[in-house]
Amino acid sequence: MSTVLSAENVVKRYGSFTALHGVSFALEKGKTLGVVGESGSGKSTLGRIVMRLMTLDSGKVLLGDDDLFALSRADLRVARRRIQLVPQDPRHALNPAMTVKDNLFFQLRAQGIARSTWNAKAEELLGQVSLPADYLHAYPHELSGGQAQRVAIARAIANKPEVLVCDEAVSALDKSVQAQVLNTFAELQSSLGVAMFFISHDLAVVEHISDDVLVLNRGTAVESGKTRDVLSNPQDPYTRELLEARHSVSAL
Amino acid sequence: MSATTNLPTTPRGAELPPGVPLVLDATSVSVSFRGKGSRYNTVVDSVGLGLEQSQVTVLLGESGSGKTVFARSITGMAPRGARVAGAAVFSGQNLLELNGRELRKVQGNRIGMVPQDPNASLDPMRRVGGQIIETLMQHGKAASKTAAKARMLELLELVHIHEPERVAHCYPHEVSGGMRQRIAIAIAICCDPELIVADEPSSALDASVGVRVVQLLDDLRERLNTAILFITHDIGIAALIASKPNDRVAVMLGGRIVELGFAHQVLRNPKHPYTRALLAAEPSADVARGSLAVVPDEVRTQRNWGPLLEVEPGHAVASLIENPTDQKGGLA
Numbered sequence: 001m002s003t004v005l006s007a008e009n010v011v012k013r014y015g016s017f018t019a020l021h022g023v024s025f026a027l028e029k030g031k032t033l034g035v036v037g038e039s040g041s042g043k044s045t046l047g048r049i050v051m052r053l054m055t056l057d058s059g060k061v062l063l064g065d066d067d068l069f070a071l072s073r074a075d076l077r078v079a080r081r082r083i084q085l086v087p088q089d090p091r092h093a094l095n096p097a098m099t100v101k102d103n104l105f106f107q108l109r110a111q112g113i114a115r116s117t118w119n120a121k122a123e124e125l126l127g128q129v130s131l132p133a134d135y136l137h138a139y140p141h142e143l144s145g146g147q148a149q150r151v152a153i154a155r156a157i158a159n160k161p162e163v164l165v166c167d168e169a170v171s172a173l174d175k176s177v178q179a180q181v182l183n184t185f186a187e188l189q190s191s192l193g194v195a196m197f198f199i200s201h202d203l204a205v206v207e208h209i210s211d212d213v214l215v216l217n218r219g220t221a222v223e224s225g226k227t228r229d230v231l232s233n234p235q236d237p238y239t240r241e242l243l244e245a246r247h248s249v250s251a252l
Numbered sequence: 253m254s255a256t257t258n259l260p261t262t263p264r265g266a267e268l269p270p271g272v273p274l275v276l277d278a279t280s281v282s283v284s285f286r287g288k289g290s291r292y293n294t295v296v297d298s299v300g301l302g303l304e305q306s307q308v309t310v311l312l313g314e315s316g317s318g319k320t321v322f323a324r325s326i327t328g329m330a331p332r333g334a335r336v337a338g339a340a341v342f343s344g345q346n347l348l349e350l351n352g353r354e355l356r357k358v359q360g361n362r363i364g365m366v367p368q369d370p371n372a373s374l375d376p377m378r379r380v381g382g383q384i385i386e387t388l389m390q391h392g393k394a395a396s397k398t399a400a401k402a403r404m405l406e407l408l409e410l411v412h413i414h415e416p417e418r419v420a421h422c423y424p425h426e427v428s429g430g431m432r433q434r435i436a437i438a439i440a441i442c443c444d445p446e447l448i449v450a451d452e453p454s455s456a457l458d459a460s461v462g463v464r465v466v467q468l469l470d471d472l473r474e475r476l477n478t479a480i481l482f483i484t485h486d487i488g489i490a491a492l493i494a495s496k497p498n499d500r501v502a503v504m505l506g507g508r509i510v511e512l513g514f515a516h517q518v519l520r521n522p523k524h525p526y527t528r529a530l531l532a533a534e535p536s537a538d539v540a541r542g543s544l545a546v547v548p549d550e551v552r553t554q555r556n557w558g559p560l561l562e563v564e565p566g567h568a569v570a571s572l573i574e575n576p577t578d579q580k581g582g583l584a
Contacts, residue, residue: 038458174314175485176547179533186542201459204488208535208544228537241460 003062004029004162004195005050005083010059012045012219019045020219022059027163027212030189032196034210034227036203036242041216043199047167050197051083052076064162081111084156088168090148094140100126100151101136104158111159125154128191129184146177150184157188165197170205182209203242207231215239272304272498275447275479278326281338281348283318292335296322297507300338303447304498306477308470310490310515313504319483322504323449327363328355343446361391364440364478366450366469370432374424380435381420384408384442391443407438411468430461434468441472448473451483466493487534491519500566503527506555513567523569525551 006026012019020042027033037043048054050061052068061068066079087093094103104122113121123133129150140148149169156164166185170178182205188194200206206213206227213230215223215238222236234240283296296318303309313319324330326340328347340347342358350358359365367373375383384404385397394400408416411434424432433453440448450469454462470493473480482493494501494515501518503511503526511524522528529552532545539545558571 038460175487175530176314176533176552179535179544179546182535183542183544183546190542202535203459204535207537208539209541231537244460244463 002029003027004064005197006062007046007050008060008062010046010049010061011057012042012049012054013057018219020049020056023214023216023219023221025214025221025224027195027197029162029195030193031212032189032198032210034206034213035197035199035216036201036206036213036239037216038201038242040218042219043216044167046216047085047165047197047199050163051085051165052080081159082161083163083165084158084161086149086153086156086164086166086169089172090145090152091140091143093152094148094155096140098139099136100138100140100143103140103151104136104155107155107158113159121158125158126151128157128188129154130180144177145173146180149173149177149181153181153184153188157192157194160192161194163195163197165199167199168201169198171200171202178205185209203231215242272307274302275305276303276326276340276342276347276481278302278340279338281322281326281336281340283321283325283330283337284335285333286335295334295507296325298338299504299507299509301326301502301509301512303479303481305446305479306473308473308480308482308494308496308499310494310499310501311481311483311504312485312487312490312501312518313483314485316506317504318507319504320451322507323451323481323483327365327447327449328359329365357391360387360439361393361443362446364443364445364448366433366437366440366448366453368452369456370429370436371424371456373436374432376424378423379420380422380424380427381405381408384420384435384439387439387442393443403442404438407442408435410441410472411435411438413438428461429457430465433457433461433465437465437468437472441476441478444476445478447479447481449481449483452485453482454489455484455486462489463492469493470495487519487531491515494519503530505552505557508557508570509560510557510570511568512560513564513569517564517567523563523567526554 003026008024009022010020011022023046025033035043049056063079063083071079101122104125105118108118108121122136126133126135131147131150170181173181189196198210210227213224213227214221217238223230223239234243279300280298281296282294282298284292284294287293299322311319311323325334325336328350330336336348381404384407385400388394388400388403394403404420405416408419413419413431413434419427454465457465466489469480484490490501499515500513501515502509503518503524505526511518511522511527518527522531529545529547533547535544560568560570562568
């Protein structure tokens with residue numbers, strides 16, 4: 001197994017506040033790393049740093065063999081095509097003035113894909129996230145939350161990225177829709193072999209979707225390892241507290 | 253007004269446990285909003301629900317199911333422009349017929365509200381303590397400012413705020429989200445209400461903070477003998493707050509209650525296809541990735557559910573019951 005994304009001792013400060021105290025992880029090809037923590041734990045900061053939307057104060061982030069913070073601007077632009085974001089609120093992440101088709105075209109241009117293939121590619125992408133091609137002409141406000149999220153996923157996978165960074169990608173969805181989107185993620189992972197950096201505060205979702213888990217608390221990785229091991233036998237009191245917030249249905 | 257108590261009672265679905273008085277009895281409540289032209293869109297379709305003293309009733313539903321509109325309407329807080337029909341009887345008064353002045357004597361006093369987002373309900377320009385004192389004075393619950401202040405500190409302690417003196421002097425932005433929600437709860441309970449309506453009080457909070465807020469509400473209803481109408485979309489939170497044997501869960505779908513029963517019945521042994529699908533769609537490690545059960549669109553968008561019929565004591569389901577022999581006849 002090859003590592004597609006890894007971080008070593010990432011430190012990030014906002015003024016005098018330290019958001020990340022030396023966090024390390026490694027994400028393997030085609031696997032999912034669940035990143036768990038509450039607000040303020042630094043999970044979104046880590047997500048932004050691995051996408052290089054933010055600089056770090058010390059440490060290293062490797063996308064494949066490339067050090068994201070040592071690349072030239074031209075190289076970085078190309079490297080960025082290999083790591084894509086699925087945002088939390090899909091309806092705000094799609095351009096509201098563009099149809100679904102134009103939103104996808106925008107991405108296809110950025111990915112440097114030949115213009116002649118765009119039409120076919122856009123239809124294929126919607127098919128991959130199980131949306132009919134009719135939706136190409138819809139505007140984002142005409143979509144339901146689940147549909148919009150699937151368009152955002154279609155956009156993210158346009159050029160077969162190596163890594164998807166999903167920042168609370170299913171948290172804003174209703175439970176009945178959440179299952180559909182989670183299934184879509186799983187299908188894409190097996191068909192494209194894409195690795196996922198899956199940020200969520202919802203342990204049930206993380207337990208379902210991820211192979212490994214990284215628990216963050218106040219900028220420190222308090223626990224990491226195989227999802228099953230960590231969640232069935234949490235060593236850290238903070239992880240135990242997070243786990244307490246569930247399993248209440250079975251207690252009835 | 254006394255006539256309202258003699259309204260024919262439409263089915264509440266489940267038999268109420270004997271001896272538990274109703275705090276609020278809502279019967280055939282319909283709410284509609286003006287749509288295009290002269291059309292009205294019905295958001296809540298003749299829903300009846302009885303809320304029992306010191307019991308929790310959970311309204312479980314997804315966005316757009318009408319749970320918030322229903323809860324607001326039966327407490328006389330229907331959104332602007334809503335057309336409300338039916339009756340909601342609260343200690344002999346039909347709240348749907350009261351005027352603004354009479355309603356204000358009930359709201360915030362005998363019915364407390366815990367909002368979803370405490371940032372929006374607390375005044376950002378005023379100190380926390382002052383806001384609690386204001387509510388106490390408004391409803392004549394304290395003889396003097398000094399008495400109100402003492403009571404305010406007592407309330408802050410009751411909602412597990414450790415340094416009430418210090419927190420009372422803070423502005424809402426100076427305290428954490430969980431603490432803001434506790435302060436909102438303190439305001440909701442300050443007049444010893446008979447009913448608390450809590451609209452997703454934990455969904456804006458971190459999971460473990462939310463759990464503690466829900467546990468606080470659960471603890472308070474026993475100590476204060478208050479009924480709670482708890483609105484949520486989260487099955488785990490529903491199971492957490494409906495912790496006592498007589499607590500009930502009502503599942504809302506498309507403006508109707510499609511399943512109603514005691515929490516252990518609805519959440520452990522659901523009979524309605526929607527409730528079943530919803531519970532099956534819960535992600536867990538036991539389900540192989542990519543094969544989570546999906547709530548079928550024809551169930552989710554189905555609007556033709558019949559009246560609630562009892563399938564076992566206390567447990568009622570709207571038609572399309574899987575095993576028709578289980579039906580012991582309707583209450584209609």
